[in-house]
Amino acid sequence: MRRRDLLKAAPAALLPMPALGQNMRSRTLRLVPSTDLVSLDPVISTALVAVQHGYHVFDTLYGVDGQMRPHPQMAEGHQVSDDNLTWTIRLRDGLRFHDGEPVRSRDCAASLERWSRRDVYGRVYGAAVEAYETPDDRTLRIRLKTPFPRLLQAIGKPHSSPAFMMPERIVKASPDTPISEMVGSGPYRFLASEMDSGNLFAYAKFDGYRPRDEAPNWTSGGKVAHFDxxxxxxxxxxxxxVSALLQGEVDWIENLPADLEPLAARSRDVRIQNADTLGTVLVMRFNHLTAPFNNPALRRFVLEVAKQSDYLATVTGGSPDAWRECAAMYPCTIAGVEEIGKERFGRLVGNEAAMREALRATGYNNEKIVILNPADSAALAPLGPITADLLKRAGLNVDLQDMDWGTLLQRRGSKAPVEENGWSIFHSTWPSIAIADPVQNTTMRGEGSRGWPGWYESAEMESLTARWLAATDTAAQARLQSEIHALALREVPTLPLGIYFPKTAYRRDLTGVLDGSVRYPWNVRRG
Structure with a gap:
């Protein structure tokens, strides 16, 4: 059954919605997230939906604007010693957690220490930290072993495990496991008693939140909550x-599927907006631990047979302004990125004889390739079948397995071979700004078992990244970034499949929806 036919069979009026009075309804913002919220801990999970949840509940010491420039958020400001080895951060006055306790410097020290063990940027930052000192409740002193000039960029990163501040008691109770108690200092409180996994997650305005005076810009500025x-x-x-949106039973759909955009566009009551002007990168992630993608020659082969436009057109419905191909390992929407892969990306497409010869040269021995496919994700569900089809046509042994996104998140953590419920490929998305530089580009970092599932390991990649981070002039940074880029093209830790520009849709009576890598709940109002 096609989606448009299904609209007739399952009208939004049949959706289970809570009974709300008209006044209460006007003060409630109802959002449909892109996927179910499987993990509540936005430091442990890199999933977009977990990060979005995190920004409702938690706050950060520094935020960033759309150009990745850091600005004080929970911080009042900072000072750096003459030798660049001591950073002193002063907290804003009056910050409180949702349980009524004041935010203290020791909460921030514990939060940064926990985050730095989990996040890809955080681990590099953490290696430079000698100690945290908290001379008083509003003063956090970070003493470094070596200078770390990008400290504010690290602790203010906007996506994929941001450095959210949490109470010390919660952080220390779960140093390396997901936290279970959602107590932050952000603009909304999480209502754990109302949580109905797979159906409802609810948040209440935190009256003790003190927004900054500046205009909001991405994760920086005044986070004013206009809904109760x-x-x-x-x-x-x-x-x-979409039917629920059209009938006014929900206010906002985080990610509008391309094939349903024309339906939503016909309504005078719905507004459609680009969700992120820098775009989102589609990626194919390989399992580097087990055959056959522990073989870099086979990963390079896939890069040469994959056609980005097939993926992008499917996800976006073919609208030419909704996507762009990008023959690079970094997002082409980031300033300074060169398309160094123009001679490599998709070069074997349409040449079956050359494709067969290239496959033989890789040494592939008909090992089974298991592709994990999240059937409940509008953006990702079409990608698995495209990859399965192209690899089968190229002569590989493929097993496409559909599942929900939550199951995929659990399954991709397995390091077992495919015969023991392991995997070979999954697809994902990354906001361009979240993978814009060598340190935070999780898709190509060579951290091995500590890194993103797929576990690409490269001492050379890590060494080049450390040298890039330590470089003090732009010429040296540019040269090192070019070397990192070339290495990623040779090794193909992850295959970028191009950039698309996701759309979000909301009722026309909403205003103040901000650009960003996730949908932020602040600044949005009705009327």
Missing amino acids: RVEWRVISDKSTA
């Missing part, structure tokens, strides 16, 4: 979600 309550309505069938 935010509800996330998890609706796995996107046609049903």
